[in-house]
Amino acid sequence: MAYLTLKNINKIYPNGYHAVHNFNLEIEKGEFIVFVGSSGCGKSTTLRMIAGLEDISSGDFLIDGKRANELGPRQREVAMVFQSYALYPQMSVYDNLAFSLMLQGVDEDVIEKKVLATAKILGLTDYLDRMPRALSGGQRQRVAVGRAIIRKVGIFLMDEPLSNLDAKQRVTMRSEITQIHRVTGATTIYVTHDQTEAMTMADRIVVMKEGYIQPVGTPRELYFSPANVFVAGFIGEPPMNFIRGTVRDGKLSFGSNTIDLKLLGRTETSSYEGKELIFGFRPEHAVLGSVEDAYQFSCRVELTEMLGDNTNVYVASGEDNAILKVDPHDTPEMDSDTVFSVPFSKVYLFDGETEEVI
């Protein structure tokens, strides 16, 4: 049985706003789950309902199979880290770490042992006497994480904990949090709007869109086998290219180019005659020039962005646009005409109406 179960969870705020719709999810003990989605899609609301900081309007929340809707945050055995570090400014790092244990009346020598062990995991041993104001953003966030993990709770919740850090600190803390999870094995739900964090940290990713949960999967599943256009476009940078069109004689057109769908050898496409279909391919799967077993497209290069390890090439044909991710040595000239290929094996097709993968 799952450790945490969310069954048809809804959140309707007192002002009538329906922020979370029929949220269903089962989380196994020890899993690292990431909720990802753009601002306002209901990630924090869902996390706060799990934490017990927000009432659940309807549905069941179970911990270890037992209904927990009515339990307060303390009884749920959760620890939470927020975007704002929420440290006690007048207390040293040591006391910040020790505080929750002191409240619980834990023996001082036990507290000391735990504080030292936690500080060691987080690289804070040399900073125990410092006050929060004398720490960098990354160090403060580490103290906040330390305060959460020092209590041996079953559920560890983090809401955008890295968004106040600069890019470099974010990368460091990202791997540290993954490492801490490996050591503690605590069931973790991590909220972010950053798909890179989701891809690198998660056992499973929960993409949310406007209060609705999207099909859940591992990072590999979401990248290689996305269930719908939204998930396909959300995971990957630059996002997947989509060409929408009506199928005529088994063909779709991309500007002046025609795609013969029969070449894919997929019988499902025959039922789309006269209907809308979405042709998708990832920028990194496009190849400049012509290769075999691929669709060829002629297009115009509108813009190139050299990023060091790759170049993003923005191309257009008629009204249609796409981004190609190519080796910087192969960067085409801006305003030139070029040809690129999309291997048949890298093509995604989605239903134009439901936007679900075919």
Ligand code: ADP
């Ligand atoms: P996220 O964390 O994904 O950015 P939130 O869960 O904070 O999104 O918010 C989801 C939606 O619910 C937003 O449209 C937000 O404006 C709304 N919302 C959040 N808190 C309240 C509240 N207390 N009352 C009414 N609406 C709220």
Ligand code: MG
């Ligand atoms: Mg939020």
